[in-house]
Amino acid sequence: MTDQNRPPVPGPPGRPADGAPAGETGTAERLALNRTGSFEWDLDARTLDIDTAGLLVFGLDPASFDARPETLADVLEPAERARLDAATEEAVKGGHNAYSVHFRVRLADGREQWTHVQGRILRGGDGRARRVIGLVRDATAEVTHSDFVLELEKRRRRQTGIVEQTTSALARAVTVDDVTAALTGPGGTSRLGTDGLVLALLDNSALNVIALSGESPKVLHDLGGGRLDPRFPLADTVLSGQPRFSGSLAALTRRYPALEPHAERLKFEAAAYLPLIAQARTIGGLALFYRHRTTFTADERNLCLGLAAIVAQSLQRAKLFDEEREFATGLQAAMLPRRIHDIEGGEIAVRYHAAWSGRQVGGDWYDVIALPKGRCGIVVGDVQGHDTHAAAIMGQLRIALRAYAAEGHPPSTVLARASRFLAELDTDRFATCAYAQVDLGTGTVRVVRAGHFGPLIRHMDGRVGSPRVRGGMPLGISTDFGDEEYPETRLDLVPGETLVLYTDGLVEEPGADIDAGVRTLIMEVSAGPAGAEALADHLSDRLWERWGSGDDVALLVLRRSPDPGSPRAPRLHQYIHQADPEGLSEARTIVRQALSDWDMADLADDAELVTGELLVNVLLHTEGGAVLTLEVLPEPVRRVRLSVQDRSSAWPRRRSPGETATSGRGLLLLDALTARWGIEPRGEGKAVWCEIGPRETRP
Template sequence: MTGPAETPDPRAPLDRLAAITANRIGCFEWDPAGGRFTLDDTGLAVFDLRPEEYEGTTASLNQRMPVEEVMRMHRLLEDIRAGRSESCSSYVRIRLRDGATRWTHVQGQAVHDPGLRVLGVVRDATTELAHSAMRLMAEDDRQRQQAALREMVAALGEALSVTDVVAVLTGDQSRRRLGAQGISLGVVDHGRLRMVGAIGPLPVGAQAMRRARLTDPWPLNDVVRSGEPAFYTSQAAFLRQYPDLAELVAASTATAAAFLPLVAQGRPIGAMALIYAGRRTFSIEDRTLLTTLTSAIAQSLQRAILVDQSREIAAGLQSAMLPRRLPVLRGGSLAVRYRTARVGTWIGGDWYDAVALAEDAVGVAIGDVQGHDTEAAAIMGQLRIAMTAYASEGHSAASVLARASAFLADLPADRFATCLYAQVALATGETWLVNAGHLPPLVRRADGSVLRLDLPTGLPLGLPADWGAGGYPASVFRLGHGDSLLFYTDGLVERPGEDLERGLARLAEVFAAGPAQLPALADHVRDTLGERLEAEDDAALLLLHRD
């Protein structure tokens, strides 16, 4: 009789060396300090090297690797040497001695005992990549990443201000496209890195960075100073570089982070941080994608900063040309608002003014000088002061515009201006209105209804006197108790390609729906139409309310 068959012991030790050799998996050890890169026999076979051909250094591998693959391997190993990563994993191409190409997978892990060593394996991956679904998935991922990059670059191309750039980068779509849990952006500002936008978890030390100088050792500060990105694929690797941040890191769920400098024309202008949860590696393709993206972000951000600065200068000049204070009225109140153009950096010629007249009367005016440049703004300032002087001298409404037109015509600049002017006796409500080619005023009655005053219109100011023999005819209107008179410029109603009547109807609707208090009503009209319109032109409005 034969005895029972012996059952294999599942706890018996595996012959690991035999398994590795049978699957043509080679082993390597890299000693950064000594410069040695040791390969076993199987590893040499994977690289198609004979023992006598190999000198035991990374440079010895160059004969089997194209230049771009040498650079890929160098970056991966340097990240480990610099403490930015604990591991490396990549597919690289090997050029065999017969001229054929072989795909090889290289994977390594840092070991600290206590010096740094990298232990890893290499294997022939040609068949794997040629026939596995992973290669197709990788190609799909790469195409999706490229599509996401194109979408973000297109969105950045339309950004007109730093606020717009921040909105593109910190939106939910950007977080989805980049696969990041958190995104934050900072700009260099007088020796500091000023955080201007963030979504999701902030980078480590972000709160402290709001008060820190650019010379302080924070991750984003460091990449700004060095101009080189930093990738971290573990908290341990991050803490070896920034041990003082251990307490902050302990509360974070991040597993990887990318700190990217934003450099435009060779000058660092900011930095961006991407925080990931669950990610463990950055492939060379990932790094190339992010580097390409940061270049586009830097160009867009630099353009936006310059536009913001120019717009701030333009708005300051425009504001200086407008009246600094309005007269205090007995029997009425005034409110004015001005909005600069969001498109471009032109200085506009829109203006408004109000002057107290005798016997509880007030003169109010609004106008628009032709052009969008510094000359238009300068002419606007001169014209406004001249009209104030004519009104203060006691001239009639029609005479004020006639004299202002002659004044503008005598200036050396070949410009004209539209203008709407009214003299209002607040005690009786009697109002004299004259129009020099401007848009018609609106009146909101005490009951909330809105009336458009279609006035006889004279020529714009500054045109030759013999062009308009009729001068500027005055219309008389009574402003009732509780009524509000609205003057405005075309930037508040006009939209490219749209009929003007639609813009006027929209303004009347917004005016009717506004709150009762005059300052709140002015804000309502400006802000509501400012959101709806493209804001390609500056806009001004003036409200006069009879108590």
Template sequence: MAPRTQPPRIPSPAHRPPQQSQTPDWLESAAAANGIGSWHWDIRADRIVCDQRALAILGLEELGLQAGEHVPVCGLQTAAAVAAVTADLAETTARQASITSEEFLALLHPEDAPVVRGRVERAVAELGQCGAYYRTLFPGGEMHAVRFRGRVLADGNGRPTHMIGFVWDATVELHKRRRADQAASVREERTLFIREAAKGLSEAVTTADVARVFTELPLPGIPPDGLVLAVLESGRIQILASSGYDGGSRPPHDHVPLDADHPAALALRTRTPVFLASQQEYRQRFPMAWPQVVGHPKHAWAFLPLVASGRPLGVCLVSFDEDRTLDYEERTLLSTLGGLVGQSLARARLHDAEHELAAGLQRVLLPRRVPPVPGFEAVARYLPAGTGLQIGGDWYDVVPLPNGHVGVVIGDVQGHDVHAAGVMGQLRIALRAYAAEGHPPAAVMTRAARFLADLDTGHFATCLYAEVNVDYGAVYAVRAGHLNPLIRRADGSTAVHHVDGGLPLGVDPEQSYPVSRFTLDPGDVLLLCTDGLVETRRTGIDEGMERLRRVVGGCKDAGLSELADKIARSAADSAERDDDVALLLLRWEGLSASRPREHLRRRIGQADLARIAEVRAELRDAVRRWGVGDLSDTVELLASELVTNALVHTDRDAMLTARLSRQPEGGQARLRIEVADDSDQWPTRRTPGEQASSGRGLMLVEAMSDAWGVEPNGTGKRMWFELVCEAAAEAQP
């Protein structure tokens, strides 16, 4: 195309009046060669005269303009560019048409008319030049673009009289601009898409999240008809999620071996996308895989490998219902998308693996279930930490005790990571073992404190352990730096019950722990929890306990499981929670006629001789409650002899068991006391002299009991005696 020439310099009115001017031949030839039309605007008469080239450029030639006719502008919705007029209106009237300035402005595109008006008015006011670019719609409906240049001429008094200028077609420039705008718009859409896709994929936590985000992506400019996300598992490419496929046309690319002659396998082996523009290309390049595709509605495919850190993870597939040849930019966009999905999938699979590891470890370390305890209903909940590996050191436990009672434990090892969980597992097992051996609460806690200190892990733990009398609802609790328990009474009232406490476990191995005793009434609920339930970054423990008390008090008629779920939901809904939570609820149902009530079992450690006095007091109290208080002195004396004999003459612990059996219909009551140890050394009955200070224990047992003996007990032995009481009374609370 010939280069456009600049409009010639027009002589000023002082040298040549406009009505006498003519276009020079050399200028006419140049204008014709470059498709430039001329126009003349008589400002005072408000008439714009255009030559034939200008009319053609403006699209007015087809309107059938004749000499001197005005341009019909009614019904035109867009404007056309103004043509230049010649300098001499008189000589060109026979081959020119004229319009008014308002008719000319009515031809312009609504967005361009104000711009043209403003520039022309400014040029007239300043007696200067102006130019503009505007759009117009031809009668045939084609959109054209026009550029014009004009200059204002003045009379001898300096008043504007005429404007003359040139006009040329700029439709090619309009098309270029449109294409550039469209390309810019597509680039902007793709940039926005990549940004949004990266944001969505970065927020995807699990593999399922990645699949959901990918299958919902709206690709700009190349809307796909099908999306498939497949992962590499055990040497096969297996579909994880898909969209755009109905039940009758499931993706045929499932369970593809990695070494197969298949586009998905090739893309993953070579780490390079595979683009197939038609079914014919698919059939030619992959004849072995083509039979799987026959009958499916897809006609074009893009197989994008998912790779992270050089490791193949899977393939994402973009498919189309029609043949589609993707250009360079579209392929680049899809390749970029594949990279984003690959990185997100790698993070998600690592998260899933870590979560499964943490959940599995937590399941192993925590009780699989709460064991059933006659007379009690127990419910437990555990919520992992909201951040990190979602594993921690909080735990709970319910331990059936040898005497038929139940021990409940709630604890929290410092931290919520794998190390804390490991320490928690060891401490839980040790504390459970101490409790199951029959040690009293204070001894259980003291031994646990010593055990954690001996582990030398650098961790400490808070803990609350309580032994609950199943028969009478008596609770013997010890606390090591832990939260106090909360009690909801049967009438719905709630209160935090204070339990005397000591230092957390692992701080001082010689720490002793006082025992606090309180009782439960039938229907009362004992609630134990860790601080993650009540304490957050913005909520203190006291405020959190008060909030928990209100929640528990507001669920008077709720079942224990329903109450536990509501408490757990209130903790899970907190966005500020960053610690794990253990929760244990225990409701005492009252006395149960289906289980023996007169049973007591206690362990006395070899090095814990002070424990003998504690056991004597518990035995005396039990005999009184069982309604055979007349035997208390005898029982205390003989039991002390057997226990002392086992501790002095062996190097093992002793286990004392007391059991009362009744004859039916108020007959005799038989009290049996057993003391077992693991020593194979049997007792020898001696006859001490008058001055001897020992050796009379078995003589007392023989003389004061109704029956006694020694029996083998596994690797050790069991010494026992029985006392019979006539007409024993019913047990007392």
């Protein structure tokens, strides 16, 4: 290699490097001008060779430096020295070839300087570290700028988080109440980055406060709501459409002197008053309060304006939903009976819950119809679809079914005519319903259903039955297919029992089989209170709100008045269904328990035996269930009267059974165990009765 091609050799600091043109600076000088020096640390000799620029970075005098590493380390504070030692030791002992570390150096003039050391470790053939060479430089400007950038990035992340969290919370808000809950509920103010807020909507010439959070709520309410008075900041913002930012309470009161009397009660320092503008129209105002903030930067003002825009759009959407819902529920309410009249011999409760889906109203309905001879008709139904057309069809069908029922037709005819009426309308909709004629005087219930759920019956002891009610096709479809048969099923409602009719919205649980919903309904009917109104409220609270609000719900609860007798002559009634295998055993248990409660346990064995005999006779030899009545006759003769009523007109006959006969001893048993017995005609059937107790003494 010729001298001409040899690379330049660094010379002493301050002098041009060899080979460098005159007037130009060498490498070492350029490093020194940038407050960067170099060093070589001999680990075996424990000496440190550092150039003048490097010593100046540490604030050391080059003339007095003794080449000892400890002299340089003494310049550092203990924490910073530990930071440097840890980085170096980790690199040397960890087998690394290089390391880099930032630490602080306090200079003689008191300034704090960030210093950066970058070293390369030179190792021998055995892998042991021999020397460390590297650079040391003043990194204060770099670190300070980095801290500024990090702080700026932190603020921006915080602002972005506020916007994202607020947008996410309000995206789930459907109604105006949902919006206010998102702003004032748990985490609402922290989500917005504020210490309090007032949200008000414009209503003609007034501001109505709809949300309030923070300290001094009464004062904030008084200052935020009321008539539009420009002497107050929120009203001024709404009227002008311009935001107002105040960094201190003193500045705010100077601008709005009307606030002066309230200043001592206000627990905030800074405030942002923002107009809520949606579709180029001011719909209200939002005030954000801060305890400590004294200035609003450009970014913070933009953040507040962005939050106001998000809130305004959410409120506009929520107001539209509330208006649509009010329209929908108003339309639905107009189609339903305005008032349910009281009924003699019982109590009735109805509930209707509209789906939370804007104008998409459903076709669910209920009705109670007065019928001749003191009877009443009850109906619950559902027209296909969830729109205003379904509601309109429901209204027409309800009126038509009411008219057919009021004419005195039997239930099967009422549904057949209603199906024909629906088929003749200009619609492709069908409907399902359950209709029953109820005579509360006798407890007779005649039920028909058209593709709908059958009724539930809650017995006096809390058990809930689901009678097998035969049914026909949905209304409208049955006529199209030429099958308008709706067979009747007779049920008996004893005093104190409750009949429940409902639509599918009460038992539809999203993602679950509808049979599971019916089982849950049966459980809740059994666990609920006895009264019709209380039970209707219980079912609404436990089921409609539990499943959600995706469908309409119509619910009707009818309870026959209980017949407890009197304290001295108590009475109970129980219906035993023919298809209920547990009914006979439960009836015997109920009789024994009742007599024990009435202090007549000495008659329980005979009464239980007679009860079983009479009920078995009905269940084996008739085609229906039986109504058991147990009562205590008034004094002077204290006896138990037991009656079993059925629908059969065939009277029992006295027979003489042989020794091996398995039946025919019922009347003989009555003769042996009872003081008196007899048979009475009861409407469509009969009642076999007996009295158990002391026999009459004849003179």
